[in-house]
Amino acid sequence: MEELKVSEASLIVYIHPSKSNQVSKDVPRELSSLLFTYSDIFDGVVLAYDINSLYKCAKILPGVCPYFGVNLKVNMLLFSPKPNMLLEGKVEKITHDSIHVVVLGFSAAIIAEKDIRAEFVMKHDKGVYASKSHKRHVIKKETMIRFMVKSFDEETLQVYGSLIPDNTRSIHFVG
Known part of the structure; x- marks a missing residue:
């Protein structure tokens, strides 16, 4: 099924500081917002994801409400139909x-x-x-x-x- 493909991605997910003690729960919640939507970055509709690795260190972003970025590697299943397929x-x-x-x-x-x-x-x-x-x-x-x-x-x-x-x-x- 050439319309389905798996794409490996290195992502940064931004988490609100109030969720700092629930990172392992909040990262999937943020990734779930991508499901069944078309992503230009991945050139397809995200159908599923599997988190391969979640890095322990995070980078705090300065600002009015300083979010922190969590680095992770994810495999994503994408639906990507192309003309003539x-x-x-x-x-x-x-x-x-x-x-x-x-x-x-x-x-x-x-x-x-x-x-x-x-x-x-x-x-x-x-x-x-x-x-x-x-x-x-x-x-x-x-x-x-x-x-x-x-x-x-x-x-x-x-x-x-x-x-x-x-x-x-x-x-x-x-x-």
């Missing part, structure tokens, strides 16, 4: 002009009608996209599909996809 997801909804998919249980993906190859036709009465060349190849709600990434909106964590390439389809269909 293949993703898999579960179809949640089919409308007359789009297919709505959930990727990895949290990211929404939309495949617009113009991005669905002509082989698939919408069967309005059944709410499915059916292949004209393979009668058993249908895309309906709950189907797992493989699609190509056109773009990724970092702000909303939404993927825009395409079913035009020949290697995109229902993953249960082998044709």
Whole structure:
């Protein structure tokens, strides 16, 4: 799954002085604020982290309220879809002009009608996209599909996809 990657990072987490006796509890709390948000620094959505090492010494930052910085090494699991990458997801909804998919249980993906190859036709009465060349190849709600990434909106964590390439389809269909 090339859309998932692990990145090792050396970070400094800034802790309020009132938490100085709870550093081991406050560092994970601060790191948790990164979860399920897009980070330009890591070029992906932070899905999980694992603290490898927490250094014993910290640097006090002067100011009105002097925070202190704690150095640590962290492995981060990142979701980083790129254009032309293949993703898999579960179809949640089919409308007359789009297919709505959930990727990895949290990211929404939309495949617009113009991005669905002509082989698939919408069967309005059944709410499915059916292949004209393979009668058993249908895309309906709950189907797992493989699609190509056109773009990724970092702000909303939404993927825009395409079913035009020949290697995109229902993953249960082998044709």
